[in-house]
Amino acid sequence: MLNDKVISIVGAGISGLSCALKLAGSKLTKGHTIRIFENGDRTGGRAHSIKVDDFSIDLGAGRFSPALHPNVSKLINELGEKIEVFPFTKIACPHPHHVGLKEILAQLKPKMLSSYNESFFQFLCNHMGNEKSHAIINGLGYDSLYLLQISPKIAYDIIEKHPEIQCFSDNEGYEWFNLVDGFSALVKSLYERAAVLGVEFYFEHKLVNIQTKSNSTLLEFSGCDQQEIWNNSSYTVLALPPTAMSSLNVDFPNSWSDFTYGSIPLFKGFIFFDSPWWQDYNLENKVTIVDNPLRKLYFKSDKYIFFYTDSAYADFWHEETKKGDKEYINTVMRLIGMALNISIKELPRPSSNKFKYWPSGVEFALETYPEHPPVLSKNNGTIIATSDAYTPHCGWMEGGIIAGRNAAEHILKQLEKSGVTEEKMN
Ligand SMILES: Cc1cc2nc3c(=O)[nH]c(=O)nc-3n(C[C@H](O)[C@H](O)[C@H](O)COP(=O)(O)OP(=O)(O)OC[C@H]3O[C@@H](n4cnc5c(N)ncnc54)[C@H](O)[C@@H]3O)c2cc1C
Incomplete structure (x- = not known):
């Protein structure tokens, strides 16, 4: 060579x-x-992405917003890739912690300019107290917001630039898309x-x-x-x-x-059923943020359900999968039932599932x-x-x-x- x-x-x-x-x-x-x-x-x-039956699922990167990602958007247009709306910008079954959250975050934002060398969680605790700070981060569904290495600046960036929680920022109206073929x-x-x-x-x-x-x-x-x-x-x-x-x-x-540099683990779990039972609960194309290890639960049209976690709960799911498929799926279904307040006996058994753990899913410079x-x-x-x-x-x-x-x-x-x-x- x-x-x-x-x-x-x-x-x-x-x-x-x-x-x-x-x-x-x-x-x-x-x-x-x-x-x-x-x-x-x-x-x-x-x-x-991988093919499941006649559609594609993204085990890794899964969405873009033209307002935030102009180069991705331009490339996709140039290459003629088929796009569809990534609909998960409205939270179903809102959490009690969501009430007034946008206003709280807007009021705190200017204060982060005078907060040096403290994490977002410490910053929140200083202004809102420990209990309320836990409630806020639980309601946001991204557990990296708890980490000591996540500064207030990085945390606001996470909140403003993720489709599920941009509604708590001024970016509320940003559109998001995914690729039909992954x-x-x-x-x-x-x-x-x-x-x-x-x-x-x-x-x-x-x-x-x-x-x-x-x-x-x-x-x-x-x-x-x-x-x-x-x-x-x-x-x-x-x-x-x-x-x-x-x-x-x-x-x-x-x-x-x-x-x-720091990195955060990520985990995505996809669950497939013979019929889209979540339509009966009006959950089609909606996302819900829950106070259990599923954290963010998405109901993708009539096709499948998936959940997406980061940090400690990504590691938690990685450990669950090691216990074998049966136990992993039992845990997932029990938590879906809890999240939606439905008895596990009323939920159908999944026909199949896919998951992927990424030990260093997101990487970043700390400064x-x-x-x-x-x-x-x-x-x-x-x-x-x-x-x-x-x-x-x-x-x-x-x-x-x-x-x-x-x-x-x-x-x-x-x-x-x-x-x-x-x-x-x-
Ligand atoms: C679960 C998940 C969800 C995400 N969601 C989104 C999203 O919705 N939208 C978005 O825009 N981005 C998202 N991302 C982030 C996005 O995937 C990354 O920012 C992007 O793919 C990084 O590309 P890269 O080429 O820099 O790194 P990588 O994709 O990590 O590529 C590095 C390559 O180097 C190879 N490699 C590593 N070590 C060696 C070696 N020693 N020798 C040879 N080859 C090596 C690896 O195999 C890999 O192919 C997500 C990521 C994950 C994991």
């Missing part, structure tokens, strides 16, 4: 694919080979586009080691056959989230960044000031790390697209400079 002009991208998530497409579309990379190495056997990373369809289109432009893909290649030489970087992969595979590149983009970076031997973040640099780089700018976690859109595909393009721009600028120098020398 030796070639003078190789650009290697590690990670075929939306960041890596966006980087590859921007590079491959530029005349500055003429004569270069662009390669993407991916640990898994598919593209997309945390954007991952977000893997978007990723597949990006992959096909990149392949047409000549980008080479190597799946089941896990980066395990990096060595630098004067003008190039040697990348060691463990392949599916466990052989060592070395690749020699003039530019290397590590389109990997901070947790994946930390597991490489590159001293991340210490010798890369002044920032510290919100100063702004994170668009990319991190080493070795005279020839090794570049990029992730949605480094952008103001951390935790969103929007951030992944921006991150990938930032890394590509960084390389293109260097290629432009070296092209001008070469021309002068000739």
Whole structure:
């Protein structure tokens, strides 16, 4: 795998694919080979949908709002992906804690400007007392809001930018959509586009080691056959989230960044039934936030029910699934019954289910000031790390697209400079 002009991208998530497409579309990379190495056997990373019967479900990323995610929206339009309304912006069976919540949060918001070094939960407790603060976060359904690493600024960002709870902010009217064929369809289109432009893909290649030489970087992969595979590149983009970076031997973040990084586990559980019994309760296309481990419970048209949890309850469900399908489903059904005040005996048994636990579902920089640099780089700018976690859109595909393009721009600028120098020398 030796070639003078190789650009290697590690990670075929939306960041890596966006980087590859921007590079491959530029005349500055003429004569270069662009390669993407991916640990898994598919593209997309945390954007991952699967087919169940004749429809798609998103086990990872599942929705976007054109107002908040213009690059995702533009890409989806350009690629002609089919969209449908993601209807979960109105909460059914409102929680008693929801009464007056929008006003409370609006009144507290200016005060966060004078709150330094305290978490959102501490900030709430200082202003509202412990009991009311628990009630507020329980009513919001995102348990990351309890975490010590979540500052008031990040917490308001979470509240304002999530469809289920944007109604407690000024973003109440934002529209949200999902892809009819799931977000893997978007990723597949990006992959096909990149392949047409000549980008080479190597799946089941896990980066395990990096060595630098004067003008190039040697990348060691463990392949599916466990052989060592070395690749020699003039530019290397590590389109990997901070947790994946930390597991490489590159001293991340210490010798890369002044920032510290955090991550939160996520869990999505999908339950299928022979008939959409929730229609009898007028719950079609509604979401409810509950004070039990299901936290956010969604009733998707006449198709299925799903629940979505983060932080401690994501770990809780991960442990439940280890007890086996029967026990896991019994717990889910008991909690659905409790949430809706229906006896479990009146609920039909599910016909099947799917779930996915993401140990580091969302990754982010803990410091919100100063702004994170668009990319991190080493070795005279020839090794570049990029992730949605480094952008103001951390935790969103929007951030992944921006991150990938930032890394590509960084390389293109260097290629432009070296092209001008070469021309002068000739
Ligand atoms: C449950 C869940 C729900 C979400 N909901 C939404 C949503 O509704 N809307 C939204 O916009 N976003 C959502 N997100 C976030 C979104 O999925 C991510 O922001 C985005 O996919 C990040 O893309 P990425 O390419 O930066 O990282 P990733 O998708 O994590 O891609 C990184 C890739 O690198 C590969 N890799 C890792 N280590 C190595 C190695 N050593 N060698 C080779 N390859 C390696 C991985 O296999 C992976 O394919 C959600 C995420 C999750 C988990």
